[in-house]
Amino acid sequence: xxxxxxxxxxxxxxxxxxxxxxxxxxxxxxxxxxxxxxxxxxxxxxxxxxxxxxxxxxxxxxxxxxxxxxxxxxxxxxxxxxxxxxxxxxxxxxxxxxxxxxxxxxxxxxxxxxxxxxxxxxxxxxxxxxxxxxxxxxxxxxxxxxxxxxxxxxxxxxxxxxxxxxxxxxxxxxxxxxxxxxxxxxxxxxxxxxxxxxxxxxxxxxxxxxxxxxxxxxxxxxxxxxxxxxxxxxxxxxxxxxxxxxxxxxxxxxxxxxxxxxxxxxxxxxxxxxxxxxxxxxxxxxxxxxxxxxxxxxxxxxxxxxxxxxxxxxxxxxxxxxxxxxxxxxxxxx
Ligand SMILES: [Zn+2]
Numbered sequence: 001x002x003x004x005x006x007x008x009x010x011x012x013x014x015x016x017x018x019x020x021x022x023x024x025x026x027x028x029x030x031x032x033x034x035x036x037x038x039x040x041x042x043x044x045x046x047x048x049x050x051x052x053x054x055x056x057x058x059x060x061x062x063x064x065x066x067x068x069x070x071x072x073x074x075x076x077x078x079x080x081x082x083x084x085x086x087x088x089x090x091x092x093x094x095x096x097x098x099x100x101x102x103x104x105x106x107x108x109x110x111x112x113x114x115x116x117x118x119x120x121x122x123x124x125x126x127x128x129x130x131x132x133x134x135x136x137x138x139x140x141x142x143x144x145x146x147x148x149x150x151x152x153x154x155x156x157x158x159x160x161x162x163x164x165x166x167x168x169x170x171x172x173x174x175x176x177x178x179x180x181x182x183x184x185x186x187x188x189x190x191x192x193x194x195x196x197x198x199x200x201x202x203x204x205x206x207x208x209x210x211x212x213x214x215x216x217x218x219x220x221x222x223x224x225x226x227x228x229x230x231x232x233x234x235x236x237x238x239x240x241x242x243x244x245x246x247x248x249x250x251x252x253x254x255x256x257x258x259x260x261x262x263x264x265x266x267x268x269x270x271x272x273x274x275x276x277x278x279x280x281x282x283x284x285x286x287x288x289x290x291x292x293x294x295x296x297x298x299x300x301x302x303x304x305x306x307x308x309x310x311x312x313x314x315x316x317x318x319x320x321x322x323x324x325x326x327x328x329x330x331x332x333x334x
Contacts, residue, residue: 002296002332004085004285008323010306011081011089011270011281012189013214013237015164016113016130017061017097018273019077028063045276050195050246054166057273061097067105070098070112071119078120078128084280087320088312089128090189091117092162092214095149096135096142106149114157127316131189133162134177136169147177154186159311162214163190167200175207187211187311189237195248198222205234212237212309217248219265220256230264235309241279241287242272252291261302268306300328 022043029036039045039056047053064070081089093113099106110132117128132150134143150161161181163174178188192204194215201219204210205228216236219225229236240255249255261267269288274280279287288294288302307320 001289002327002330004289004299005083005282007085007282007285007299007303007327008087008320009085009281009285009303010268010310010312010320011086012212012235012268012306012310013092013239013270013272014081014089014281015092015094015273016073016077017064017094018057018276019080019091019271020060020073020275021076021080022275024073024076025060025063028065028069032063032065034063044278047246050248051166053246053276057276058097061094062101064098064109065102067102067108067112070109071116074113074116074128075120075123078117078124078126080274080280081126081128082124084274084282086126086281087323088307088310088316089126090131090159090310091128092131092133092164094133094135094164095146096138099145100142106145107152110149110153110158114153117157127312129159129311130157131160131162131187132158133164133191134174135165136163136174137165140173143174143177147181150181150186151184154184158186160187160189160211163208164214165191167191167194167196171200171203172207178208182209189214191215193218194243195246198225201225210234211311215239215243217243217256217260220259226260226263226265229260229266233266235266235268235305236260237270237309238267239270239272239277239284240291241284242270242277245277252287255291257288258292266305266309267302268309269302270306296328296332300324 037056037059098109188210189212190208191214193201212235271281
């Protein structure tokens with residue numbers, strides 16, 4: 001068994017705010033005299049289901065009070081991703097979670113994030129690109145502003161538009177925003193079928209023209225949809241540890257990652273919100289190995305899928321793929 005930390009990985013589904021270190025959350029709360037979010041007890045996060053997770057997440061975002069905080073969390077993110085063997089990451093960031101709190105400053109936070117990511121690239125060698133999201137629960141007006149942010153930085157660190165939130169909001173009303181993003185050269189990577197069922201995925205396919213789908217695991221409940229995903233090759237950004245932590249599945253053993261993979265769907269492994277779920281990407285790969293008995297060749301193939309499904313330049317892809325080959329051909333230590 002090879003060391004999974006050393007396996008070069010691309011991460012396609014991770015939230016910048018959700019990747020905030022526990023110590024940083026504590027420090028920010030102390031600085032403004034705000035309570036630490038109630039889900040964070042003794043250095044560990046816990047959630048009473050998906051809605052509670054969303055409210056804890058929102059409380060944590062509210063602690064980001066200055067532009068410098070954004071630079072800091074982006075820089076720390078790169079250090080933590082490097083430590084877990086990630087070479088390239090596409091990172092969800094939520095402008096609408098911050099602008100209303102920061103004097104309607106829509107561009108300051110993302111500029112600071114891009115600065116922090118650039119410093120992180122220099123110091124830790126991790127390349128990170130952004131996918132700003134529309135938080136649909138916040139309504140169409142804030143979604144329009146989020147799209148403006150994505151478009152302004154398209155080609156300058158932003159590669160895609162995401163959509164997040166509770167999955168209860170209507171899908172179709174936000175469709176024109178994804179069309180505009182795609183017409184401007186951005187890719188479409190919405191969350192869908194995480195908590196809501198297959199219909200949520202079908203509608204997302206129809207209205208958002210996704211290049212990948214965030215989660216998408218509930219597609220497994222509809223054989224026609226599984227067949228469609230396998231046929232089109234649209235990759236799923238799957239985060240099994242996250243899905244268990246938020247209660248979508250009762251255990252990893254019940255999680256459909258392997259079923260989807262065996263059905264020919266392009267699946268990738270991701271952490272989503274690593275400190276909140278107690279698992280960085282290497283831990284996620286380790287749980288996959290333990291749960292589904294993957295061998296090193298399987299895990300290398302899953303890592304390759306992540307690289308191929310990314311929007312990285314060909315040169316970056318080739319370099320990481322070569323690193324994966326090297327990892328696999330080196331003698332195993334156990
Ligand atoms: Zn997510």
